[in-house]
Amino acid sequence: MMPLRRVLFLSSPAIPLFSSSSISLLFSTLSSSSSSSSSDSPPAAAAAATKHIDLTPEELTRISLLIPRLCSSDQLPTAIRLVDASFLANPPLESLSLRILIDRLTSEPDMTQSMALLTRLKHNKFALHSLRPITTLFISSYFKKRRPKEAFKVFNWMSRPDSPCAPQAAAHALLVHGFCRNGFLLEALKVLRAMVAADMAPAADLRSLVYRALLREARIGEAKELDAALRCVGDGGDGFGKVIDLLDRMIGNWVE
Numbered sequence: 053m054m055p056l057r058r059v060l061f062l063s064s065p066a067i068p069l070f071s072s073s074s075i076s077l078l079f080s081t082l083s084s085s086s087s088s089s090s091s092d093s094p095p096a097a098a099a100a101a102t103k104h105i106d107l108t109p110e111e112l113t114r115i116s117l118l119i120p121r122l123c124s125s126d127q128l129p130t131a132i133r134l135v136d137a138s139f140l141a142n143p144p145l146e147s148l149s150l151r152i153l154i155d156r157l158t159s160e161p162d163m164t165q166s167m168a169l170l171t172r173l174k175h176n177k178f179a180l181h182s183l184r185p186i187t188t189l190f191i192s193s194y195f196k197k198r199r200p201k202e203a204f205k206v207f208n209w210m211s212r213p214d215s216p217c218a219p220q221a222a223a224h225a226l227l228v229h230g231f232c233r234n235g236f237l238l239e240a241l242k243v244l245r246a247m248v249a250a251d252m253a254p255a256a257d258l259r260s261l262v263y264r265a266l267l268r269e270a271r272i273g274e275a276k277e278l279d280a281a282l283r284c285v286g287d288g289g290d291g292f293g294k295v296i297d298l299l300d301r302m303i304g305n306w307v308e
Contacts, residue, residue, distance in 0.1 A: 104142050106141065116149045135169065142178060154190055158190065158197055166190060166202075188222070219243075227239075245300070245303065278295075
């Protein structure tokens with residue numbers, strides 16, 4: 053694999069690489085993490101960093117322009133390491149070309165590189181505040197590509213006990229909508245169950261969506277029973293247990 057410093061130079065050889073000496077820390081982070089490209093081993097360099105580095109707007113622009121080039125040249129592990137290390141500079145999310153990178157990652161035949169990025173950011177304390185919007189981008193992109201199974205795997209990753217970004221109401225709603233649109237009603241019910249178990253009451257539009265999806269599957273009795281139970285759920289927790297029990301029974305008895 054071509055060293056990152058060489059890649060950065062070739063991306064725009066007529067322009068000085070970076071103007072600030074602070075970029076040396078970014079290079080150090082990238083170099084020391086270059087051997088940690090699998091999703092199973094947390095990268096030590098970015099995870100061990102203790103303070104932010106300062107990058108100029110011009111340097112952030114160079115990084116943003118480089119990420120699409122790395123994606124188009126199929127250097128995804130390098131792009132992932134670059135994004136991971138860039139969080140040491142506390143950049144705005146929109147400055148990192150994340151939509152382009154995630155669109156490329158979700159086009160891969162498997163989730164190896166997607167999970168590599170999520171795992172790196174999970175162990176980078178400077179990236180933790182950005183994990184929720186990043187997982188939302190992954191979920192949306194997988195649904196856009198009609199890959200609901202992969203979206204469900206991202207949800208499962210978010211729901212693990214050691215996850216720093218447990219799904220919130222917006223993520224649950226996005227997932228339920230996506231699964232219902234793609235005909236994955238069982239997965240929609242599982243996400244709905246997780247949502248209610250976290251004491252989050254589904255909004256009226258989400259409740260209506262699930263109701264109509266059950267009717268399309270000719271599950272008329274279950275649709276009416278679940279809709280009535282969801283209507284009784286209040287912000288104070290009343291009715292949550294009944295809904296959980298009902299969803300457990302529906303999921304347990306599900307036959308495709």
